[in-house]
Amino acid sequence: MDTKILEQLEEYFSEEFALVRHDLAALEQLVEEKMRLLGQGLLQRTVNRKPNGYKGSSMACGCDGSMRFVQHRPRDIHTLFGWINLERAYYHCPDCRKSLYPYDVASGLGTERLSLGLAKACCLLAVDDSFEQVSRKIEQVFGQKVSANTIERLTHQVGTVVLQQADEDLANVRKNRDIPEARITPKRLYIAADGTTVHETDSWHESKIGVIYSEDERKDRKSCYVGRFDNSETFGWHLWLESCRCGLRQADEVIFLGDGAPWIRNERRKHFGRSTFIIDWYHASEHIWNCGKALFGEGTKVTEKWVHQRSDLLWDGWTKKLLDDLKEQRKKYRGAKRRAISGLIRYISTNEEQMRYDVFREKGYDIGSGAVESACKYVVGKRLKQSGMIWKRLGSSSILALRITWLNERWEQLWEKKPLAA
Numbered sequence: 001m002d003t004k005i006l007e008q009l010e011e012y013f014s015e016e017f018a019l020v021r022h023d024l025a026a027l028e029q030l031v032e033e034k035m036r037l038l039g040q041g042l043l044q045r046t047v048n049r050k051p052n053g054y055k056g057s058s059m060a061c062g063c064d065g066s067m068r069f070v071q072h073r074p075r076d077i078h079t080l081f082g083w084i085n086l087e088r089a090y091y092h093c094p095d096c097r098k099s100l101y102p103y104d105v106a107s108g109l110g111t112e113r114l115s116l117g118l119a120k121a122c123c124l125l126a127v128d129d130s131f132e133q134v135s136r137k138i139e140q141v142f143g144q145k146v147s148a149n150t151i152e153r154l155t156h157q158v159g160t161v162v163l164q165q166a167d168e169d170l171a172n173v174r175k176n177r178d179i180p181e182a183r184i185t186p187k188r189l190y191i192a193a194d195g196t197t198v199h200e201t202d203s204w205h206e207s208k209i210g211v212i213y214s215e216d217e218r219k220d221r222k223s224c225y226v227g228r229f230d231n232s233e234t235f236g237w238h239l240w241l242e243s244c245r246c247g248l249r250q251a252d253e254v255i256f257l258g259d260g261a262p263w264i265r266n267e268r269r270k271h272f273g274r275s276t277f278i279i280d281w282y283h284a285s286e287h288i289w290n291c292g293k294a295l296f297g298e299g300t301k302v303t304e305k306w307v308h309q310r311s312d313l314l315w316d317g318w319t320k321k322l323l324d325d326l327k328e329q330r331k332k333y334r335g336a337k338r339r340a341i342s343g344l345i346r347y348i349s350t351n352e353e354q355m356r357y358d359v360f361r362e363k364g365y366d367i368g369s370g371a372v373e374s375a376c377k378y379v380v381g382k383r384l385k386q387s388g389m390i391w392k393r394l395g396s397s398s399i400l401a402l403r404i405t406w407l408n409e410r411w412e413q414l415w416e417k418k419p420l421a422a
């Protein structure tokens with residue numbers, strides 16, 4: 001920065017600076033406060049220098065009529081530096097009664113009185129934290145008071161834009177058969193799908209989660225996520241589109257991981273026909289655990305031993321032996337315990353081909369020991385399933401959309417489009 005300006009500032013604040021000269025922490029805080037005031041002043045001075053958004057005395061309206069310039073109107077806007085006051089041109093169409101502030105659109109201002117910069121910061125924090133926490137953190141970091149309610153409305157607006165954009169992208173791809181170019185050409189691409197429930201006002205609802213990943217030579221794993229509160233068909237299409245971006249069509253090999261739920265089987269068959277389907281190890285062993293608990297109770301040594309013996313058989317590819325063993329055991333039980341064993345037998349025999357863990361491990365495949373499950377926890381649980389959280393659909397799907405935009409590193413892309421003015 002220009003030395004002259006710095007010298008002037010130093011002199012201007014010299015008395016206050018002198019008081020904290022021996023304490024960097026206090027000096028830093030003071031400079032931060034001054035810079036905020038300077039920023040606010042500078043913004044305020046600069047913003048109304050020229051007529052804002054003035055496009056002449058009239059402009060074309062969407063209704064084929066014409067919008068007339070009425071006057072410049074004021075508006076207060078909360079920025080990262082504090083409140084400023086804007087004057088901008090106001091247009092009105094006498095035919096369709098539409099009104100327009102071209103400056104607001106160009107600046108990315110929405111219905112909330114927040115600048116794009118402050119809105120972006122609020123939404124970023126809301127990706128991880130409750131609205132109350134975000135409100136506190138914004139005040140702590142930027143010295144600006146934004147209410148939890150404002151932040152909530154903001155995330156609804158931006159999240160809705162993200163979801164609409166994703167639907168539009170998909171519709172375009174399907175209509176024009178214009179499949180997006182892949183960012184990478186993976187050797188082996190993994191696609192995993194699962195469902196996880198979120199507590200919403202009427203009851204618990206399933207959000208469907210997809211994780212797409214491949215390993216590069218350094219064994220680094222980069223995951224890309226898909227998450228929606230949608231029917232399986234729509235979700236399947238979104239998972240497919242995202243997989244295309246991750247190199248579905250270019251990959252030498254495609255591995256699909258999931259439990260045996262019918263919707264997962266269906267969507268895999270529709271969109272990932274050439275993939276090797278593996279029942280992920282986490283779900284497979286979960287089924288054995290559930291049966292073990294039904295037979296010998298939760299947390300007992302007997303359960304643990306029983307489960308480990310059966311898991312080992314499965315791990316080593318002895319599914320036939322495991323099924324024979326289970327059928328033999330079933331003879332000993334009646335009622336709920338018998339049903340539990342029958343359920344497990346059915347699960348293993350239906351999915352036998354997808355449970356050849358010996359073969360999969362031999363080939364060096366990731367058999368999904370928790371990758372999918374931890375993605376569900378990470379993508380959904382960490383933000384949407386904090387204790388006592390009950391969501392309205394608009395809220396949960398908006399936050400999930402924002403969270404995934406951040407995790408998939410499309411945050412800047414989203415804000416370049418000025419989502420609040422959309």
Ligand SMILES: [Zn+2]
Nearest residue numbers: 061063093096
């Ligand atoms: Zn009009």
